[in-house]
Amino acid sequence: MDGTERLMGEEQFLNRLHEFVAMRFAKATSKELLQAELDHLTVFLRRLNDIASKGVHGSVTFAEAKQGLIGLYFFLFNLHQHLTHEKDALISVTVTAE
Numbered sequence: 001m002d003g004t005e006r007l008m009g010e011e012q013f014l015n016r017l018h019e020f021v022a023m024r025f026a027k028a029t030s031k032e033l034l035q036a037e038l039d040h041l042t043v044f045l046r047r048l049n050d051i052a053s054k055g056v057h058g059s060v061t062f063a064e065a066k067q068g069l070i071g072l073y074f075f076l077f078n079l080h081q082h083l084t085h086e087k088d089a090l091i092s093v094t095v096t097a098e
Contacts, residue, residue, distance in 0.1 A: 004018070004022070006018060006019055014038075014041075014042045014045065014046070017038055018035075018038060018042070021034050021035055021038055021079075022035075024083075025082065030082050033078075034075075034078060034079060034082065037074075037075050037078060038075060040071070041068075041071045041072060041075050044067070044068055044071060045068055045071075045072070048060055048064060048065070048068050051064075
């Protein structure tokens with residue numbers, strides 16, 4: 001939808017989130033905000049993964065892990081808010097049309 005080819009395997013959860021946002025919020029201003037938030041989260045989580053994958057030469061601190069988890073929580077909260085708003089708007093239009 002956005003012209004970006006992404007691997008969509010089981011381990012590419014960030015790619016699947018990007019694709020979901022691109023497909024679900026195709027032309028909404030909310031998409032730009034969610035996309036920016038997801039881009040930031042993606043960079044942070046990939047960096048955490050790189051550090052954690054170094055074994056004994058690299059370690060992720062509790063604070064870094066907590067920051068990643070809180071970032072993910074906020075993103076998912078915002079995503080839920082947008083999806084709920086869409087659902088409420090659809091219900092409102094359906095009730096009004098009847």
